[in-house]
Amino acid sequence: MLPLIRGLLFQLGLVGSILVFGLLVPPLIWPFSRPVRYRVLTLWGRFNVWWLRVSCGIDYRVHGREHIDPSRPHVVLSKHQSAWETVAFVAIFPMQTWVLKRELMRIPLFGWTLSMLDPVPIDREGGRQALENLVAEGKQRLDQGRWMIVFPEGTRVAPGEHGRYRQGGAMLAVRTGYPVLPVALNSGSFWPKKGLRRYPGTVEVVIGAPIETAGRKPVEVLSEAESWIETTMTEIEPRPATLSTEKPDGQ
Template sequence: MLPLIRGLLFQLGFIGSTLVFGLLVPPLIWPLSRPARYRVLTQWGRFNVWWLRVTCGVDYRVRGTEHIDSSRPHVVLSKHQSAWETVAFVAIFPMQTWVLKRELMRIPLFGWTLSMLDPVPIDREAGRQALENLVAEGQQRLDQGRWVIVFPEGTRVAPGEHGRYRQGGAILAARTGYPVLPVALNSGSFWPKKGLRRYPGTIEVVVGPPIETAGRKPIEVLSEAEEWIETTMAGIEPRPAKPSSEEPHGQ
């Protein structure tokens, strides 16, 4: 029962902070520059990372920080198990934006605020045109100095699962020549895809060596990133997706 109670308490703060940052903050910061708006709005993510630690005992540890070179933008290809990474990456990587489903932009409050951070929305039904838009808008963000976060599996996958890796992020990187940074993480063992339970412990985030893309085929870049991510995953997620008891785990 304890993980559920903790999860409910966290959810109250999560919803409350979303209302504040989605309804009250945007009108106040609209006149500010893009970097200033980014600094303010991403405090929502930082707050919820802190609130998750306070209410649910979920912390995180990053290995491979020496690979995060802030002197030039990267395309991050990351494992996606939980909502956690969409909240916490602002505290790990430099100024960034995200490739995401266009439908998210239509969510009241959340989507409107998200639009102020200039994400790269993708209409999955647009076929080839969606890919061209991804490359064009993604390059614009990279050229402006922002990192682009891509979840190549397209949706959250449960711990131990391996989704199909899509080429969009690799195509963006290969065509523009920006390096890829692969990321493995086990957030789904602590913040599951479904339900309100949150399980205490330390999320492992592992950042791999950058993958140079200039002159390479997207499929080669994607295969190298996928192999590194999935090989690394095997070493950081021995925990089951759904704990068999209510006892805290992962510590």
């Protein structure tokens, strides 16, 4: 029961913050520059990282920060287990934007505000044309100095699972010449894909060494990133057995 109470408490703060940052903030910051809008709007993510720690006891630890080079944009290829990383990455990586499902842009308030941060929405049924659009728009963002966050599995996968890695992010990196930064994490052990239960603990985020892309094929870059991510996942998983089912009250 306690994980559910924690989750409901966090959800109250999450919904309240969406109302504030989705309804009240955008009209006030619209006239300002992109960097100013970014700093203000990403306070939403930072607030919810803090609120998650206070309400649910979920913190995080980053390994490999030395691989983050703020002087040069990167294409981040990350494991995707939870909504946690969509909230927390603004506190870990430099100024960024995201490759995401087009449907997210249609969510009232959330999607409208998200559009102010210039994400790259993709039609997952769009085939080759969707990939070309991803490369063209992604290059524009990278050339502006923004990091691109890509979840190559395309959707959240449960702890212990391995989804199919898609080539879009690797193709973007190869075609533009920017390096790939692989990321492994175990957020799904604490913020599961489904349900409202939240389990206290520390999310381990492991950042690998940059993968240079010049002169390489997307399939080679993707294979190297996938191999590193999945190998690293075996070191931070499996999650403890006590996290695989609901914990007894008071634990």
